[in-house]
Amino acid sequence: MSHVYVTHRLPGERIAELGQHCDMACWPGPGLLPADALRAAVSEADGLVCLLTDRIDAGLLASAPRLRFISSLSVGLDHVDLAAATARGIAVGHTPGVLVDATADTAFALLLAAARRIAEADAFVRAGDWRPENAWSPDFFLGRDLAGATLGLVGLGAIARAVARRAAAFGMRVVGWNRSPRDVPGVEQLPLDDVLAESDFVSVHVALAPETRGLLDGERLARLRRGAVLINTARGGIVDEVALAEALASGRLGAAGLDVYEREPLAAGSPLLSAPNTVLTPHIGSATALTRRRMADLAAANALAALRGERMPHCANPEVYG
C-alpha cells in the first residue's frame, strides 16, 4: 500500500477518504512540521500532502526516492521547487479557484482599512484618546474616497478579476497589467509602469516566480503616485519591503495593506512594523472555514487521483504526464 504523509491536520471529509486508499500518516502538531521531521517523513513516502509553510527544495526531493506526488493546500507553489519535482517525474498539485473570493475579500478589506484608517481608528478608541477635546470635527480622521479613484491591478488572474468586480461596485476605475495580455471586461489594460503611475490604489496579484521576484522594487515603487496606497495579498517577495517601508515613512506613499511578507512570520525587526499608515495581517487571505475546507477537499482530490495513477484535477506541472 502506498504511504502518504500529510504535514498538518486538515478539515473536511475527503482527506479522511484519502486515508482509506493508502497508509496515511499525519503530523500531529502542535505547530508546524519542523524541517527535519519533513525530511524524515518524505524519505519513505510515496505521496505528500503539504502546506505553503513546508519548504520543498531540490535537496529535500533528493532524499525522497519513492515520492510520486506532492499535493499542496495552496494556490501558490513558490515553496516547491517545481523544476526539480518535474525532473524527478513528481506531479505537483495545488488548489486554485476555491480561494478566489475569500482572497479578493481580504484584498478589499485591506484596501478599505487602509483607505479609511480603520486599524488606526480602532487603536485610537481603545487607547482612550477619543475625548471631548479630541473628537468629531470636519478634519477628524480623514481618509480616502474609493468612488472615482483608480485601482491598478498587477496581474489579472482570477483573484485580481474578483477584486476588479468589487472595485467596480465601489465606483472605482480599474486598470491592470498582466505579463501575457488578457482581455478582462471592465479593466483597461496598460503597461505596468503606466498602471503604477495612474493608480490611487495598487493591488498585487501575481504569483511569486523568478520573473516576479522583486517586481515592485524601489524604482517601480517610485513610479507610484504621491499618496498612493499599496495592497499585497499575493506574496511578499514581489515587493521590496525595505523600499516600501521607506516610501511610507517619507510620506511618498500614503498607506499600505499587507497580508504577505518576504519572510513569514514577519521578523520583529521588520521596518514595516513601524511604517506609518500600514495595516498588517498575518497571511490570512484564504482564511475562512468554508474556503479552507474546499482547499483541503481539492488537495485530497489531487492526492487521490495521483494514488490511482490518474491525472490530478489541478496539476501545476502536467508535463510529468508526458
Ligand code: GLV
Ligand atoms: C495562499 O497564499 C495560497 O497560496 O494558497
